[in-house]
Amino acid sequence: MDIVENTIIGAGVVGTAVAHELSKAGREVFVIEKNPGVTQGENQSSRNAGVIHSGLFYDQATRPLKAELCPLGVRMLYDFCQIHDVPHLNCGKLVVATAEKDRPNLEHYMAQARANGVEFRMLNRDEVAAREPNVQAVGALDLPSAGVVEPTRLVHKLYALSSNHGAHFLTHTELRLIRARTEGFELI
Secondary structure: OOOOOEEEEOOOHHHHHHHHHHHHOOOOEEEEOOOOOOOOOOOHHHHOOOEEOOOOOOOOOOOHHHHHHHHHHHHHHHHHHHHHOOOEEOOOEEEEEOOHHHHHHHHHHHHHHHHHOOOOEEEEHHHHHHHOOOOOOOEEEEEOOOEEEOHHHHHHHHHHHHHHOOOEEEOOOOOOOEEEEOOEEEEO
């Protein structure tokens, strides 16, 4: 039986990002991917909207790590995309209250943004209309750190960097069973 230091299951954006960090640090990495490839949008990550979330919707009580790490990760992702020429757009996002009865929700999210360290600005009706004339709202939270990234290109870049650092990608390989062993796990 061969022993591998790090095995990652799935070569989507999370799997390739972890492979990139581990391989960059000189660690042995094998990535198991059931799809036939990684570079042409074969995985689930390539089918998402590519939204770069600001970290607003993660509650400190129920998801404290996401609440803490998402705002930092957003900045790191924009830096990565800039350095590696991955298409992205820091377009921001509006979270709107379409009626006065929605204002408490905005206030809740404003408090959550503040707690999470998410940059925001509260907009009134006129400011919302000036920013986006097609939206009718009584107010909104402007989240300038939100944006979009081209997910297939992001996964491809992470794959290429990981491979260049020695990560091994085993495509068209489906993991069927994991057994706990005294010294790690057995993958079947």
